[in-house]
Amino acid sequence: MARKLLAAAAAVVTSFACAAESTMNASSAGVKGALEAESIGLLSAESMLLRTGKCGACTVPKQGLWYFENDLIAVPGKGAAVSGFSRGVDRKSDVGNWAAGPGVEKLAYPSLVWIGAPSILEGAVMLPGAGRVRTNAGIELDIKLVPKISTNLSYANGATADYFAGREVRMRGAIERAGEKEVFVARTIWPSDFAFEPAKLQSKPLREPSELAAFVREPIKETRGIETRLLWERHPGQARDWKQKPVLGFVLNGAQGDDDESLGGHFAVATGRVGDRGEWSDWAVNNFYNLDSVSEKGIVAATLPMDNYLMDLNSGQKYYRPSWMLVAVLNNQRTAAAFQGGVQRVFNQLYRHDFLYRHASANCAGISVDVFDSLGWKIPKRGPTAPLKSLAAYAYIAAKDGSLQSGRKIYDYLNEEQTRLLPAVAFEAAGLDLLEIVGAKGTQRTLTAYEQQLRSDIDAIFLVRIPQTPSSRVTGSAPVFSFDEFQSRVPENQADWKIVPVAPRPFPDALRDPSTVAEPEPSPIPLPIAAIGAFGVLGTLLLWRRRATLKAARKKAVPAPEELVQ
Structure with a gap:
């Protein structure tokens, strides 16, 4: 793609x-x-x-x-x-x-x-239909528009031609020759x-x-x-x-x-x-x-x-x-x-x-x-948008999308x-x-x-x-x-969003400078989330240890049956 x-x-x-x-x-x-x-x-x-x-x-x-x-x-x-x-x-x-x-x-x-x-045409007046201009020397010159990129969702149309009609414009483009005829292929119209x-x-x-x-x-x-x-x-x-x-x-x-x-x-x-x-x-x-x-x-x-x-x-x-x-x-x-x-x-x-x-x-x-x-x-x-909300948002998005990276994105947005x-x-x-x-x-x-x-x-x-x-x-x-x-x-449901997909453009390894210090990728688990998780694990361990200690203490305080018969 x-x-x-x-x-x-x-x-x-x-x-x-x-x-x-x-x-x-x-x-x-x-x-x-x-x-x-x-x-x-x-x-x-x-x-x-x-x-x-x-x-x-x-x-x-x-x-x-x-x-x-x-x-x-x-x-x-x-x-x-x-x-x-x-x-x-x-x-x-x-x-x-x-x-x-x-x-x-x-x-x-x-x-x-x-x-x-490569060229600029300035001081020209766009004629109706945007197919010709009259230059500042009074010469009429044919105009074509540069082709639409195939992935572009829209392009100039009749409304665009009406917008420019009768106006003096400055255009960036190139001259094409068709026999004795010249055509200016416009890329930019100002x-x-x-x-x-x-x-x-x-x-x-x-x-x-x-x-x-x-x-x-x-x-x-x-x-x-x-x-x-x-x-x-x-x-x-x-x-x-x-x-x-x-x-x-x-x-x-x-x-x-x-x-x-x-x-x-x-x-x-x-x-x-x-x-x-x-x-x-x-x-x-x-x-x-x-x-x-x-x-x-x-x-x-x-x-x-x-x-x-x-x-x-x-x-x-x-x-x-x-x-x-x-x-x-x-x-x-x-x-x-x-x-x-x-x-x-x-x-x-x-x-x-x-x-x-x-x-x-x-x-x-x-x-x-x-x-x-x-x-x-x-x-x-x-200040950031919502640092506290970002914690819950991280957990929700990561769980909903099944992706820690998705959770990280929403976390970063809310903390920037x-x-x-x-x-x-x-x-x-x-x-x-x-x-x-x-x-x-x-x-x-x-x-x-x-x-x-x-x-x-x-x-x-x-x-x-x-x-x-x-x-x-x-x-x-x-x-x-x-x-x-x-x-x-x-839309509340992200599946209903209007999104324009784009393809990746990998940077060639041959162009990388060995002296460049690689920028670390953000961890999929932000430090505060990791800390909360660590404290949660530690808290669970401490609670388990405390319960074990109390249980042992109760056993020591209550005599065993054979000790009750003296």
């Missing part, structure tokens, strides 16, 4: 990889190379090279290349500074040690960025009107902390564009000149409507700059996913441009759930560069399997929060810190704490050096609501903010 899924994903991208060289200099008006006059977050893409994972001459870690053998990635060019990692050191210590050293504010390039397509308009942002600060979660939970509106809400600005009343201002963006993706296991949503952190016209399609999104399973949508954990992250026709988050974003606009890039530099080191370790993605303790939210924690941003903790476990809680906690740090609410704690930088560097904080793109997929909703909410939204 895993081979079939990998083959299906490879079939979608192989044509793009093969077309990379022929389309880099495409003559069609508005078409350019994927790295030409582009940025990837805070960095210029022109210092990078477009390659596939089969690049034998690439000097970046081979483990990362393996995941993109048949796909297009950007790798650092000759002489470019590249993010590294420390062998034999856990990811948090590695980021912390690096951040404490010199040169942390000079951002190095990531070892790879997932690009996916509406240009998604741009921010700082001058028009309506200031609406939070009256209560609960309003941030309420913003996420508001009923989804049928709208073609994004919605924004300004929460705080350093200089109210002054003109908002955000052109090329660096940003830290916190992205929360909602729950899918066709997968009960997705109700927790997804979390990612982005860095970049606000474009001269409010653009943000080139922000770098740091997207953590489980590398040891094959995503049915073709998603692979990576740093990638925002338009790919949200609007890829197969893997784009916006095609299967609504999203929200909290953006901190900065007057200095140092805090954003520190996060980006730190997270790039973590990706190197993830690709090498120096640590494993775990759905409770090292998921998309937990890994991202840990990077900030290593840098010095101590996002206030909410909520800001590391649940994307929505991480999003809310980070947003509320940023507002406290800048003085919107007034923090009472002593700020670390990194937190002091945040307080000094943030010029504005605003929210963005990003609607789901219409397609054949069921409409999604807000993610859950608690484990109890998750339980209330899924």
Whole structure:
């Protein structure tokens, strides 16, 4: 099954990889190379090279290349500074040690960025039916959509075509030639009107902390564009000149409507700059996913441009759930560069399997929060969900499923810190704490050096609501903010859950580094459970011994019959 899924994903991208060289200099008006006059977050893409994972001459870690053998990635060019990692050191210590050293504010390039397509067509208007566009030179160009991955449950349809009709778009894809005719095969379609308009942002600060979660939970509106809400600005009343201002963006993706296991949503952190016209399609999104399973949508954990992250026709988050974003606009890039530099080191370790993605303790939210924690941003903790309940839950699930591993999973979920476990809680906690740090609410704690930088560097904080793109997929909703909410939204009988099965993707032994210290698998019996069991056994033994001692004492105190006859 895993081979079939990998083959299906490879079939979608192989044509793009093969077309990379022929389309880099495409003559069609508005078409350019994927790295030409582009940025990837805070960095210029022109210092990078477009390659596939089969690049034998690439000097970046081979483990990362393996995941993109048949796909297009950007790798650092000759002489470019590249993010590294420390062998034999856990990811948090590695980021912390690096951040404490010199040169942390000079951002190095990531070892790879997932690009996916060799060309970009921008400034084109989508014509009705989404079969043609009119380029900014007035030329009409045929459009095809990249094929649907066979395992993907849904895809673009007539509603999608209506959604884009008449809008100016930016597309990633490749030029195909059919005789004298050119066709642009689109992989990503991004509406240009998604741009921010700082001058028009309506200031609406939070009256209560609960309003941030309420913003996420508001009923989804049928709208073609994004919605924004300004929460705080350093200089109210002054003109908002955000052109090329660096940003830290916190992205929360909602729950899918066709997968009960997705109700927790997804979390990612982005860095970049606000474009001269409010653009943000080139922000770098740091997207953590489980590398040891094959995503049915073709998603692979990576740093990638925002338009790919949200609007890829197969893997784009916006095609299967609504999203929200909290953006901190900065007057200095140092805090954003520190996060980006730190997270790039973590990706190197993830690709090498120096640590494993775990759905409770090292998921998309937990890994991202840990990077900030290593840098010095101590996002206030909410505590675990239900430590006491976890003991009974472990016993119940283990017995019901006949599996100690199943019991261990529920135990870990209920004992994990909520800001590391649940994307929505991480999003809310980070947003509320940023507002406290800048003085919107007034923090009472002593700020670390990194937190002091945040307080000094943030010029504005605003929210963005990003609607789901219409397609054949069921409409999604807000993610859950608690484990109890998750339980209330899924069928009581787990056999009735809507689940999308995924195949395993075993990591080749040949790519393992002998110096890597194997991460121990959690014991199927948690220590507290084992302790309870041990105390139970010990208590039983002590009770048995006490009963035996009492019995012996009673025998000694009561004379035997022959002793009663004197």
